[in-house]
Amino acid sequence: MDLSRRTLIATTSGTLALSLVPLKSAFAAQMVDVRMWPAKEYTRVTLEHDQPIKFKYFLVRSPMPYRLVVDIEGLTLTAKLQKMISDVSPNDPYIKAVRIGQFSPSVVRLVMDLKSEVRPEVFSLKPVANYKYRLIFDIYPVNSEDPIAGVIAGLSNKESSSPKTSVAKTQTATLPKADVKPSVSGKQDSKAKPAAPAKTPAKPVTQPEKTAKKSAPVAKPVPKKKRDIVIVVDAGHGGEDPGAVGKRRTYEKHITLSIAKRLERLIRAEKGMKVVMTRTSDHFVSLSQRVMIAQKAKAHLFVSIHADAWTKPSAKGASVYALAERGATSSAARWLAKNQNEADLIGGANFKEVDRRLQSVLVDMTTSWKINYSLELGHSVLQYLAKVNTLHRKQVEQAGFLVLKAPGIPSILVETAFISNPQEERKLKTAAYQQNVAEAILQGIKTQVRKNDSIMQS
Numbered sequence: 001m002d003l004s005r006r007t008l009i010a011t012t013s014g015t016l017a018l019s020l021v022p023l024k025s026a027f028a029a030q031m032v033d034v035r036m037w038p039a040k041e042y043t044r045v046t047l048e049h050d051q052p053i054k055f056k057y058f059l060v061r062s063p064m065p066y067r068l069v070v071d072i073e074g075l076t077l078t079a080k081l082q083k084m085i086s087d088v089s090p091n092d093p094y095i096k097a098v099r100i101g102q103f104s105p106s107v108v109r110l111v112m113d114l115k116s117e118v119r120p121e122v123f124s125l126k127p128v129a130n131y132k133y134r135l136i137f138d139i140y141p142v143n144s145e146d147p148i149a150g151v152i153a154g155l156s157n158k159e160s161s162s163p164k165t166s167v168a169k170t171q172t173a174t175l176p177k178a179d180v181k182p183s184v185s186g187k188q189d190s191k192a193k194p195a196a197p198a199k200t201p202a203k204p205v206t207q208p209e210k211t212a213k214k215s216a217p218v219a220k221p222v223p224k225k226k227r228d229i230v231i232v233v234d235a236g237h238g239g240e241d242p243g244a245v246g247k248r249r250t251y252e253k254h255i256t257l258s259i260a261k262r263l264e265r266l267i268r269a270e271k272g273m274k275v276v277m278t279r280t281s282d283h284f285v286s287l288s289q290r291v292m293i294a295q296k297a298k299a300h301l302f303v304s305i306h307a308d309a310w311t312k313p314s315a316k317g318a319s320v321y322a323l324a325e326r327g328a329t330s331s332a333a334r335w336l337a338k339n340q341n342e343a344d345l346i347g348g349a350n351f352k353e354v355d356r357r358l359q360s361v362l363v364d365m366t367t368s369w370k371i372n373y374s375l376e377l378g379h380s381v382l383q384y385l386a387k388v389n390t391l392h393r394k395q396v397e398q399a400g401f402l403v404l405k406a407p408g409i410p411s412i413l414v415e416t417a418f419i420s421n422p423q424e425e426r427k428l429k430t431a432a433y434q435q436n437v438a439e440a441i442l443q444g445i446k447t448q449v450r451k452n453d454s455i456m457q458s
């Protein structure tokens with residue numbers, strides 16, 4: 001075979017001893033499930049199995065088509081597995097077909113026929129939550145060293161056509177400085193004073209450049225267009241991470257996406273506002289990636305959408321959370337943050353990648369300005385949510401949510417209702433409630449920005 005191969009070998013931990021002895025079929029791993037999550041950002045194929053397995057993979061470039069070949073040791077090829085593979089419908093941007101067969105007595109070979117050359121990330125995960133062992137193939141388009149670029153591509157194209165980009169750059173560049181400064185003296189930077197009286201009536205357009213430091217030229221009114229408000233709408237969970245699951249098998253990830261898309265449409269219809277989605281399909285996005293999307297989009301605000309769950313089905317109502325500088329405002333908030341932060345484990349983050357990215361992203365640069373603005377925004381959103389549902393908490397609660405950590409970007413997490421409450425689960429599924437929640441969030445944002453437009457100042 002004229003395979004131009006690039007072989008990479010990896011084992012799930014603890015399988016070395018296993019691989020030294022010939023495998024008896026009685027001990028061979030069984031495939032529990034095969035899942036495929038196609039998305040334009042990347043496609044994930046998950047093989048879930050009941051015992052650790054040893055695998056290696058390589059890309060075949062010629063003859064065409066491109067193929068990703070995976071050899072798995074210690075796996076039994078059963079009719080069930082074959083059916084699982086054939087049931088995977090590769091209605092996918094990158095994978096044309098998936099095949100499986102017995103390559104040698106001890107090796108099962110899985111072949112993915114590819115539509116173009118790809119950049120695979122292959123890794124295995126130990127059992128967590130309801131999942132057993134997982135072997136994960138994340139198939140990225142080969143030219144996407146930066147998968148996030150695609151997500152915000154539309155936005156940056158529009159931005160770069162005007163001189164706004166440089167404004168935006170300055171803003172982000174100065175944020176960390178403001179972030180580092182302790183909240184002792186609010187003088188140096190107007191960022192530190194979110195409570196500054198905003199007398200501006202409706203639109204912040206005529207607002208003079210009171211933001212600028214004293215040295216900036218105040219007199220000359222440059223006819224520059226104000227930058228649009230960029231709002232990142234984050235649909236919680238996705239792909240391998242279903243989020244909470246209701247009694248009637250309603251998945252939180254579907255509800256959050258549906259509400260997020262409604263909010264996206266509403267924001268698009270607003271003048272002076274832009275929206276960036278962290279996901280628009282049912283695939284896994286790690287928490288750090290969500291944060292990075294917000295950073296790269298130079299977002300002014302970040303809104304994460306979720307549906308709550310609690311052990312008691314009676315718990316109900318909407319609530320809003322913000323990041324805590326330290327500690328949590330209640331044990332429930334702390335529990336919720338811990339729970340949300342585990343999404344990367346369940347969703348199956350490639351932790352080697354995540355760790356690398358985390359270092360550059362989640363540097364703790366929380367500022368009191370950011371927190372204060374988030375609290376104001378959350379409070380405003382709560383006022384409108386109160387019109388569409390009872391409130392679970394009347395105040396904005398705070399805890400250490402990873403997803404709310406984008407430096408310098410006020411961020412809130414909205415728990416739209418309790419999916420674990422049968423009545424609210426039913427409600428969450430209705431278009432009317434989803435739309436009401438989306439509108440409430442938008443109204444909350446608009447009211448807050450009208451009241452305090454310091455997010456627009458650099």
Ligand SMILES: [Zn+2]
Pocket residue numbers: 236237243244252306307340
């Ligand atoms: Zn959630």
